[in-house]
Amino acid sequence: MGKIMKCPNCGETRFDLTTYDSMMVLSADVALFTLRCPGCGTSVSSLANIPSSLREEVRFAAIETGAGMGCE
Numbered sequence: 001m002g003k004i005m006k007c008p009n010c011g012e013t014r015f016d017l018t019t020y021d022s023m024m025v026l027s028a029d030v031a032l033f034t035l036r037c038p039g040c041g042t043s044v045s046s047l048a049n050i051p052s053s054l055r056e057e058v059r060f061a062a063i064e065t066g067a068g069m070g071c072e
């Protein structure tokens with residue numbers, strides 16, 4: 001899929017998805033992230049692949065909310 005977040009304000013692409021302000025999981029590996037741009041501080045929302053380091057966290061959240069996404 002290779003979705004890359006890009007700041008619409010300054011073009012910054014080096015977002016660290018693990019430091020998200022909010023994350024709305026859409027599927028097992030894609031979520032709508034809201035992050036602050038490390039370059040200019042703008043709040044940016046974008047679809048992005050969920051980093052493997054966040055997958056466990058997502059799975060727990062899915063189980064807790066009964067979203068049924070804990071199963072592969």
Ligand SMILES: [Zn+2]
Nearest residue numbers: 007010037040
């Ligand atoms: Zn920016």
